[in-house]
Amino acid sequence: MSQRPVLHSNISDIEIETKDICIGSFTIKNTGSDILKGQIISRCTGLIFDPIEWEGNSQTITYTFNAQDAGLSPGDVAHGHAYISSNGGEIRLAVTARLTKMSISTPEGIAIANLQDFFEYAQTNPTQARRIFVDSEFYMLLLALEYEYMEAYESLHKDSNRERALDNFFILSGLKGKTNITIPVKKFDFTYPPNSRKPISSTIQLEKTDGGYVEAAISQGMDAIWLNCNASRVTASDFKDGLQAAVDFSIDIGKISAPYVREFVHIGGDTVEITCRCLPSVTFALNRTAFRFDDRGTIAVTNNTGHDIRVEVYCPESYVRFKARSYIIGQSGEIPFDIRPSAFLSAQLFFRKTLYMKTVIELRAAMPGLVFSNKLPLFVGEW
Numbered sequence: 001m002s003q004r005p006v007l008h009s010n011i012s013d014i015e016i017e018t019k020d021i022c023i024g025s026f027t028i029k030n031t032g033s034d035i036l037k038g039q040i041i042s043r044c045t046g047l048i049f050d051p052i053e054w055e056g057n058s059q060t061i062t063y064t065f066n067a068q069d070a071g072l073s074p075g076d077v078a079h080g081h082a083y084i085s086s087n088g089g090e091i092r093l094a095v096t097a098r099l100t101k102m103s104i105s106t107p108e109g110i111a112i113a114n115l116q117d118f119f120e121y122a123q124t125n126p127t128q129a130r131r132i133f134v135d136s137e138f139y140m141l142l143l144a145l146e147y148e149y150m151e152a153y154e155s156l157h158k159d160s161n162r163e164r165a166l167d168n169f170f171i172l173s174g175l176k177g178k179t180n181i182t183i184p185v186k187k188f189d190f191t192y193p194p195n196s197r198k199p200i201s202s203t204i205q206l207e208k209t210d211g212g213y214v215e216a217a218i219s220q221g222m223d224a225i226w227l228n229c230n231a232s233r234v235t236a237s238d239f240k241d242g243l244q245a246a247v248d249f250s251i252d253i254g255k256i257s258a259p260y261v262r263e264f265v266h267i268g269g270d271t272v273e274i275t276c277r278c279l280p281s282v283t284f285a286l287n288r289t290a291f292r293f294d295d296r297g298t299i300a301v302t303n304n305t306g307h308d309i310r311v312e313v314y315c316p317e318s319y320v321r322f323k324a325r326s327y328i329i330g331q332s333g334e335i336p337f338d339i340r341p342s343a344f345l346s347a348q349l350f351f352r353k354t355l356y357m358k359t360v361i362e363l364r365a366a367m368p369g370l371v372f373s374n375k376l377p378l379f380v381g382e383w
Contacts, residue, residue, distance in 0.1 A: 017117075019100050021066050039085060041082065044081065046097070133166050188202060190276045227249060231247055311365045
């Protein structure tokens with residue numbers, strides 16, 4: 001770290017635009033050591049600073065510009081500079097002062113002398129800014145500024161949706177880009193058990209790229225009767241916290257006639273994919289398909305029917321052995337089995353030099369009114 005003071009300012013120049021008097025401030029700091037001492041000298045007529053001398057490691061300097069003292073006429077621009085000298089170095093600040101032809105005084109005491117002023121004011125006072133936008137005084141300000149898109153402004157002025165009109169005005173004036181909607185999650189995949197009639201509800205989350213106005217239509221690509229979006233359009237008022245909104249939708253399972261369906265929801269220029277599939281009533285799965293001559297395995301059973309089922313198992317080969325011929329399965333369960341060839345079969349395999357055998361396990365699940373069956377192939381050998 002330096003062993004002496006080092007002068008630092010949070011600005012590099014002073015830009016002033018006013019109708020008569022402008023007041024502003026900036027900060028001077030010491031980024032080195034010891035105590036910073038210095039003074040500031042104005043070389044711009046009509047611009048004064050307070051204080052002009054200071055001692056301390058952080059100091060706020062207030063400046064006041066008086067257009068009358070500077071001898072400016074509406075539309076004139078004055079250039080000058082200010083010197084900050086100290087025991088920690090010197091800084092030269094360029095000064096540009098422009099006398100506007102007119103300005104608008106807001107109820108909050110803010111002077112709007114140019115489009116940038118108006119844009120900044122609208123960010124913190126949107127409702128008041130919309131009122132000013134359609135006021136005749138704002139029209140006169142645009143004329144004084146020689147605004148190049150007066151015909152476009154007059155068209156926007158007639159738009160009853162003032163929020164949209166103001167946002168388009170700022171885009172046209174180059175003060176902001178177009179506000180867009182983004183969708184963080186664009187794919188939804190739902191599953192439901194067979195014979196279910198319980199509807200599915202969810203939400204599509206939306207985000208705005210900035211605080212500007214948005215308006216987007218919501219439509220379904222194939223007009224699926226099983227999908228219902230709770231809105232046909234999203235506007236700026238739907239973004240309750242300024243940048244986030246939600247589109248609720250529901251799925252009527254009773255109107256789905258296929259085991260798998262898909263629909264696309266278009267929101268503005270983006271697309272959300274929604275799929276819905278019915279779970280199989282019963283599934284069977286081996287823990288693996290290859291077993292040794294002295295081994296054990298299991299069959300995983302998933303029951304999505306909502307009722308207990310009886311599962312019967314059978315294998316045409318005697319070396320696949322089950323403890324029982326049938327099992328009661330609730331929501332899920334496992335059926336164990338052993339691989340134990342007889343001594344005679346083992347001898348036959350040895351002399352025939354058979355590397356492996358292939359067989360199947362047959363399964364049949366039944367409940368009142370429904371029967372499900374499947375065959376699971378497996379291999380047995382010396383691996």
